[in-house]
Amino acid sequence: EAGVTQFPSHSVIEKGQTVTLRCDPISGHDNLYWYRRVMGKEIKFLLHFVKESKQDESGMPNNRFLAERTGGTYSTLKVQPAELEDSGVYFCASSQVVWQPPRAPYEQYFGPGTRLTVT
Amino acid sequence: AQSVTQLDSQVPVFEEAPVELRCNYSSSVSVYLFWYVQYPNQGLQLLLKYLSGSTLVESINGFEAEFNKSQTSFHLRKPSVHISDTAEYFCAVRHYGKLTFGQGTILTVHP
Numbered sequence: 135e136a137g138v139t140q141f142p143s144h145s146v147i148e149k150g151q152t153v154t155l156r157c158d159p160i161s162g163h164d165n166l167y168w169y170r171r172v173m174g175k176e177i178k179f180l181l182h183f184v185k186e187s188k189q190d191e192s193g194m195p196n197n198r199f200l201a202e203r204t205g206g207t208y209s210t211l212k213v214q215p216a217e218l219e220d221s222g223v224y225f226c227a228s229s230q231v232v233w234q235p236p237r238a239p240y241e242q243y244f245g246p247g248t249r250l251t252v253t
Numbered sequence: 254a255q256s257v258t259q260l261d262s263q264v265p266v267f268e269e270a271p272v273e274l275r276c277n278y279s280s281s282v283s284v285y286l287f288w289y290v291q292y293p294n295q296g297l298q299l300l301l302k303y304l305s306g307s308t309l310v311e312s313i314n315g316f317e318a319e320f321n322k323s324q325t326s327f328h329l330r331k332p333s334v335h336i337s338d339t340a341e342y343f344c345a346v347r348h349y350g351k352l353t354f355g356q357g358t359i360l361t362v363h364p
Contacts, residue, residue, distance in 0.1 A: 138296075165350065176257075177297075177343065177354040190351060225297065229350075242352060244289075246296035 136160070138245035140226050146251045152214040155248045159208070159228030165189075166209050167229075167242060168201060172222040180224075183209060216252045223247040255280040255346045259355035267363050268336055274329040274358045276318075276344030284346040286327045288318055289354075292340045300342070303327065314338075334362045 139158045147153050159166050168180040180199070181191040185206035194201070198217070203209040213220050227242040260275040278284065288300040301312040308320040318329045327344060339362045344355040 167350070167352075169352070169354075176356045177352075179351045179353065182350055190349070193351075227297075227352075240350070241299060241302070242347075243299075244297035 138226055138228050138243055140224075140245040140248050142248060143246065144249045144251075146253065147216055148253055149218055150215045152212065153216055153250060155211045155213075155224050155250070157209045157211070157226030157245060159226070160230075160243055163228035163230045163243075164206070165229040165231070165240075165242075166203060167227040168209070168211055169225040169227065170222050171225070171247075172219070175222075177225065180211075213250075216250075218252050221250055221252045223249050255284060255348050255353045257344050257346055257353055257355035259342075259344050259358050261358050262356065263359045263361070265361045265363060266334055269333045271332050272330065272334050272338075272360065274342050274344075274360065276327045276329065276355055278325050278327065278344070278346050280325075280346060280348065282348060284348050286318075286320060287345045287347065287352070288312075288316070288327070288329050289343040289345060290340045291343070291357075297343065300329075334360070336362050336364060338362050 141156045164185050166183040169177050171177040179193040182189045183203045186203050200212045225247045226245045229240050229242045256279045258277045266272050286303040289297045290300045291297050301310050303310050303320045311317045316331045342358045345352045
Protein backbone atom coordinates (compact mmCIF):
# COMPACT_ATOMS: atom_id res chain seq x y z
CA GLU A 135 0.00 0.00 0.00
CA ALA A 136 1.39 3.39 -0.98
CA GLY A 137 2.23 5.96 1.67
CA VAL A 138 1.61 9.68 1.55
CA THR A 139 3.02 11.19 -1.62
CA GLN A 140 3.82 14.80 -2.38
CA PHE A 141 4.55 16.57 -5.63
CA PRO A 142 6.83 18.18 -6.55
CA SER A 143 9.74 17.19 -4.35
CA HIS A 144 11.45 20.50 -5.04
CA SER A 145 10.23 23.79 -6.47
CA VAL A 146 12.21 26.93 -7.15
CA ILE A 147 10.19 29.99 -8.08
CA GLU A 148 10.66 33.73 -8.16
CA LYS A 149 9.03 36.12 -5.76
CA GLY A 150 5.59 37.02 -6.99
CA GLN A 151 4.98 33.78 -8.86
CA THR A 152 2.41 31.16 -8.01
CA VAL A 153 3.14 27.63 -6.88
CA THR A 154 0.80 24.72 -6.23
CA LEU A 155 1.84 21.84 -4.03
CA ARG A 156 -0.01 18.55 -4.13
CA CYS A 157 -0.50 15.88 -1.50
CA ASP A 158 -1.99 12.43 -2.03
CA PRO A 159 -2.88 10.86 1.32
CA ILE A 160 -2.99 7.18 2.11
CA SER A 161 -6.07 5.69 0.50
CA GLY A 162 -9.05 5.81 2.83
CA HIS A 163 -7.60 8.38 5.21
CA ASP A 164 -10.17 11.04 5.98
CA ASN A 165 -7.80 13.32 7.89
CA LEU A 166 -5.23 15.33 5.98
CA TYR A 167 -2.81 17.81 7.49
CA TRP A 168 -0.39 20.37 6.10
CA TYR A 169 2.68 21.46 8.02
CA ARG A 170 5.60 23.72 7.16
CA ARG A 171 9.17 23.99 8.31
CA VAL A 172 10.92 27.25 7.61
CA MET A 173 14.71 26.91 7.74
CA GLY A 174 16.02 26.91 11.27
CA LYS A 175 12.58 26.80 12.81
CA GLU A 176 10.26 24.13 14.10
CA ILE A 177 7.70 22.29 12.01
CA LYS A 178 4.45 24.23 12.26
CA PHE A 179 0.87 23.18 11.67
CA LEU A 180 -0.94 24.91 8.82
CA LEU A 181 -4.32 23.25 8.53
CA HIS A 182 -6.39 20.10 8.91
CA PHE A 183 -8.98 18.65 6.56
CA VAL A 184 -11.59 16.08 7.48
CA LYS A 185 -12.63 14.71 4.13
CA GLU A 186 -13.22 17.84 2.04
CA SER A 187 -13.96 20.18 4.96
CA LYS A 188 -11.44 22.42 6.71
CA GLN A 189 -11.51 21.38 10.34
CA ASP A 190 -8.82 23.77 11.55
CA GLU A 191 -6.98 26.36 9.52
CA SER A 192 -5.59 28.32 12.43
CA GLY A 193 -2.00 27.87 11.24
CA MET A 194 -2.40 29.37 7.78
CA PRO A 195 -0.06 32.38 7.75
CA ASN A 196 -2.08 34.71 5.54
CA ASN A 197 -4.51 34.88 2.63
CA ARG A 198 -1.80 34.20 0.07
CA PHE A 199 -2.17 30.55 1.02
CA LEU A 200 -5.14 28.57 -0.28
CA ALA A 201 -5.70 24.91 0.50
CA GLU A 202 -8.28 22.72 -1.14
CA ARG A 203 -9.32 19.12 -0.94
CA THR A 204 -11.97 18.59 -3.55
CA GLY A 205 -13.73 15.25 -3.28
CA GLY A 206 -11.95 14.43 -0.06
CA THR A 207 -9.02 12.73 -1.76
CA TYR A 208 -5.88 14.63 -2.71
CA SER A 209 -5.17 18.15 -1.51
CA THR A 210 -3.46 21.15 -3.02
CA LEU A 211 -1.80 24.08 -1.34
CA LYS A 212 -1.43 27.15 -3.50
CA VAL A 213 0.79 30.08 -2.66
CA GLN A 214 -0.05 33.21 -4.62
CA PRO A 215 1.93 35.42 -4.85
CA ALA A 216 4.94 33.76 -3.27
CA GLU A 217 7.20 35.77 -0.97
CA LEU A 218 10.76 35.07 0.15
CA GLU A 219 9.61 34.07 3.64
CA ASP A 220 7.48 31.27 2.17
CA SER A 221 10.62 29.23 1.50
CA GLY A 222 10.76 26.03 3.47
CA VAL A 223 9.69 22.41 3.47
CA TYR A 224 5.98 21.71 3.27
CA PHE A 225 4.87 18.41 4.75
CA CYS A 226 1.60 16.64 4.33
CA ALA A 227 0.30 13.95 6.66
CA SER A 228 -2.80 11.79 6.79
CA SER A 229 -4.55 9.68 9.37
CA GLN A 230 -7.59 7.53 9.74
CA VAL A 231 -10.14 7.15 12.49
CA VAL A 232 -10.53 3.39 12.42
CA TRP A 233 -8.19 0.50 13.12
CA GLN A 234 -6.73 -0.81 9.85
CA PRO A 235 -3.64 -2.87 10.68
CA PRO A 236 -0.81 -2.26 10.42
CA ARG A 237 -1.76 1.41 10.63
CA ALA A 238 -3.09 2.66 13.97
CA PRO A 239 -6.02 5.10 14.20
CA TYR A 240 -5.26 8.80 14.51
CA GLU A 241 -1.56 8.22 13.88
CA GLN A 242 -0.27 10.74 11.36
CA TYR A 243 1.78 9.37 8.47
CA PHE A 244 3.95 11.92 6.76
CA GLY A 245 4.94 12.41 3.17
CA PRO A 246 8.53 13.21 2.14
CA GLY A 247 7.81 16.93 1.89
CA THR A 248 8.12 19.53 -0.84
CA ARG A 249 11.09 21.85 -0.59
CA LEU A 250 10.01 25.30 -1.80
CA THR A 251 12.59 27.94 -2.56
CA VAL A 252 11.45 31.45 -3.40
CA THR A 253 14.18 33.64 -4.92
CA ALA B 254 -1.88 26.28 23.98
CA GLN B 255 0.81 23.64 23.76
CA SER B 256 4.53 24.14 23.31
CA VAL B 257 7.49 21.79 23.03
CA THR B 258 11.11 22.55 23.79
CA GLN B 259 13.96 20.35 22.69
CA LEU B 260 16.87 21.42 24.78
CA ASP B 261 19.67 20.44 22.40
CA SER B 262 19.82 21.45 18.75
CA GLN B 263 22.74 19.13 18.01
CA VAL B 264 24.05 16.04 19.81
CA PRO B 265 27.28 14.43 18.57
CA VAL B 266 28.15 11.02 20.00
CA PHE B 267 30.44 8.12 19.21
CA GLU B 268 29.13 4.79 18.03
CA GLU B 269 28.03 2.44 20.83
CA ALA B 270 27.80 5.30 23.34
CA PRO B 271 24.52 6.03 25.16
CA VAL B 272 22.48 9.07 24.18
CA GLU B 273 19.65 11.12 25.61
CA LEU B 274 17.67 13.67 23.61
CA ARG B 275 15.73 15.97 25.89
CA CYS B 276 12.18 17.16 25.41
CA ASN B 277 9.99 19.27 27.66
CA TYR B 278 6.43 20.25 26.92
CA SER B 279 3.91 22.70 28.20
CA SER B 280 0.19 22.11 28.08
CA SER B 281 -2.86 23.00 30.13
CA VAL B 282 -4.62 19.82 29.06
CA SER B 283 -3.74 16.17 28.65
CA VAL B 284 -1.77 15.50 25.51
CA TYR B 285 -0.35 12.62 23.59
CA LEU B 286 3.42 12.62 23.11
CA PHE B 287 5.47 11.50 20.15
CA TRP B 288 8.98 11.23 18.85
CA TYR B 289 9.44 11.41 15.08
CA VAL B 290 12.67 10.81 13.18
CA GLN B 291 13.79 12.16 9.83
CA TYR B 292 16.67 10.31 8.20
CA PRO B 293 18.66 12.16 5.53
CA ASN B 294 16.62 12.73 2.38
CA GLN B 295 13.55 11.03 3.82
CA GLY B 296 10.23 12.08 5.33
CA LEU B 297 9.19 12.04 8.97
CA GLN B 298 8.65 8.64 10.54
CA LEU B 299 7.00 7.89 13.85
CA LEU B 300 9.57 6.49 16.26
CA LEU B 301 7.45 6.00 19.38
CA LYS B 302 4.45 7.40 21.17
CA TYR B 303 2.87 7.76 24.59
CA LEU B 304 -0.91 7.75 24.65
CA SER B 305 -1.70 6.26 28.06
CA GLY B 306 -0.72 3.41 30.35
CA SER B 307 2.92 2.59 31.02
CA THR B 308 5.04 5.72 31.13
CA LEU B 309 7.98 3.93 29.50
CA VAL B 310 7.56 3.31 25.80
CA GLU B 311 9.95 1.59 23.43
CA SER B 312 10.64 1.51 19.71
CA ILE B 313 11.59 -1.50 17.63
CA ASN B 314 15.13 -0.22 17.09
CA GLY B 315 16.14 0.15 20.72
CA PHE B 316 15.03 3.68 21.59
CA GLU B 317 12.89 4.34 24.65
CA ALA B 318 11.20 7.38 26.11
CA GLU B 319 9.70 8.00 29.51
CA PHE B 320 6.72 10.23 30.13
CA ASN B 321 7.25 12.23 33.30
CA LYS B 322 4.14 14.23 34.11
CA SER B 323 5.56 16.06 37.13
CA GLN B 324 8.55 17.28 35.13
CA THR B 325 6.55 17.63 31.88
CA SER B 326 9.28 15.76 30.06
CA PHE B 327 9.47 13.02 27.44
CA HIS B 328 13.19 12.40 26.99
CA LEU B 329 14.40 9.93 24.36
CA ARG B 330 17.19 7.50 25.22
CA LYS B 331 19.19 4.74 23.63
CA PRO B 332 21.85 2.77 25.54
CA SER B 333 24.08 2.17 22.51
CA VAL B 334 23.78 4.09 19.25
CA HIS B 335 24.70 3.02 15.74
CA ILE B 336 25.91 5.01 12.76
CA SER B 337 22.50 4.41 11.20
CA ASP B 338 20.83 6.39 14.01
CA THR B 339 22.22 9.60 12.54
CA ALA B 340 19.13 11.68 11.84
CA GLU B 341 17.06 14.58 13.08
CA TYR B 342 14.66 13.79 15.90
CA PHE B 343 11.49 15.70 16.68
CA CYS B 344 9.46 15.65 19.85
CA ALA B 345 5.77 16.51 19.43
CA VAL B 346 2.52 16.75 21.34
CA ARG B 347 -0.88 16.15 19.83
CA HIS B 348 -4.04 17.90 20.88
CA TYR B 349 -7.26 17.68 18.86
CA GLY B 350 -5.38 16.16 15.95
CA LYS B 351 -2.87 18.97 15.55
CA LEU B 352 0.78 18.17 16.23
CA THR B 353 3.00 20.78 17.88
CA PHE B 354 6.67 20.09 17.31
CA GLY B 355 9.89 21.01 19.04
CA GLN B 356 12.75 22.58 17.12
CA GLY B 357 14.40 19.26 16.36
CA THR B 358 17.66 17.67 17.54
CA ILE B 359 20.26 16.56 15.05
CA LEU B 360 21.91 13.38 16.31
CA THR B 361 25.22 12.65 14.65
CA VAL B 362 26.87 9.32 15.42
CA HIS B 363 30.59 9.21 14.73
CA PRO B 364 32.60 5.99 14.18
